Amino acid sequence: MNLQKAFIQTDVNMLNDAQGISADVLRLDVIDEVISGNKWYKLKKYIEAARKLEKKKLVTFGGAFSNHIVATAAACRIHNLESVGIIRGEEPLKWSHTLIKAKQEGMKMVFISRDDYREKRIPVELLNEDHYLVNEGGYGLPGAEGIAEMFKEFNSTNYNDIFCAVGTGTMMAGLIKASLPGQQITGMPVLKNMPGIENEVKALLSTEEKLKAFNLVDHYHFNGYAKYTHELLHFMNDFFEINKIPLDFVYTGKLFYGISQFTKQNNFSGKKFLIVHSGGLQGNLSLPKGKLMF
Numbered sequence: 472m473n474l475q476k477a478f479i480q481t482d483v484n485m486l487n488d489a490q491g492i493s494a495d496v497l498r499l500d501v502i503d504e505v506i507s508g509n510k511w512y513k514l515k516k517y518i519e520a521a522r523k524l525e526k527k528k529l530v531t532f533g534g535a536f537s538n539h540i541v542a543t544a545a546a547c548r549i550h551n552l553e554s555v556g557i558i559r560g561e562e563p564l565k566w567s568h569t570l571i572k573a574k575q576e577g578m579k580m581v582f583i584s585r586d587d588y589r590e591k592r593i594p595v596e597l598l599n600e601d602h603y604l605v606n607e608g609g610y611g612l613p614g615a616e617g618i619a620e621m622f623k624e625f626n627s628t629n630y631n632d633i634f635c636a637v638g639t640g641t642m643m644a645g646l647i648k649a650s651l652p653g654q655q656i657t658g659m660p661v662l663k664n665m666p667g668i669e670n671e672v673k674a675l676l677s678t679e680e681k682l683k684a685f686n687l688v689d690h691y692h693f694n695g696y697a698k699y700t701h702e703l704l705h706f707m708n709d710f711f712e713i714n715k716i717p718l719d720f721v722y723t724g725k726l727f728y729g730i731s732q733f734t735k736q737n738n739f740s741g742k743k744f745l746i747v748h749s750g751g752l753q754g755n756l757s758l759p760k761g762k763l764m765f
């Protein structure tokens with residue numbers, strides 16, 4: 472993993488005719504194949520805390536296609552921590568690429584029923600062992616603080632609008648924390664029906680941070696988490712052809728597609744955008760072969 476590799480790619484073509492917008496992309500996808508994108512930064516402070524408390528084992532929750540699960544497995548291996556993933560649902564006959572990779576990285580998988588998962592019930596045998604618990608998807612203040620630290624490493628003074636995809640909202644909260652006066656952070660949820668998401672983001676902000684400019688645009692989730700259409704994949708292929716930037720269909724594909732549509736309907740003329748490419752490319756392995764040209 473090479474955190475120095477992250478960079479800002481300038482003058483990206485958003486594949487629409489919106490006039491007068493300049494779009495740059497923060498390429499967090501290039502730092503590592505497994506822990507690509509935002510996950511390393513979200514995990515950093517949890518791992519520091521676990522080590523400070525001299526925990527040997529980190530336990531977290533996720534679904535069978537969770538980037539957080541595979542990133543946690545890899546980050547723990549690097550830091551000599553044991554990792555356990557509590558996975559939603561019965562063990563599938565055919566494991567996803569995500570689960571296989573996480574296991575290769577040394578994670579122990581525990582499958583629990585959807586009901587138990589909803590209640591976040593930790594199996595007793597795990598509860599009895601000393602461990603450090605990280606929320607599902609890495610949601611929490613340490614996660615947001617890791618993102619804020621990362622973002623401050625880049626000079627963002629020129630940007631009016633900063634865009635990101637939203638799962639748990641942790642990354643968005645981190646960007647709000649790090650944002651400068653006059654900047655607007657726009658998050659696009661990739662899950663359907665998340666009426667609580669704004670409060671989840673706010674719960675990670677201080678009173679002053681809550682007064683900063685941010686909003687959620689909730690139209691581009693394509694009917695739910697990891698759902699997609701031909702149109703979305705078509706956009707991702709075109710986008711790659713023109714900009715040579717690969718996107719993932721779960722998060723960043725929807726984000727970039729959403730921005731390309733959103734900017735047609737609103738007047739952003741003269742604005743400078745910074746779009747966060749938060750990685751997640753390993754998720755594309757679960758698409759049928761031949762759908763993507765990259």
Ligand SMILES: *Cc1c(COP(=O)(O)O)cnc(C)c1O
Nearest residue numbers: 638639640641642722749750751
């Ligand atoms: C996890 C993830 C997100 C969402 O981050 P949250 O902090 O949960 O909102 C966005 N993009 C990618 C590629 C991810 O893997």
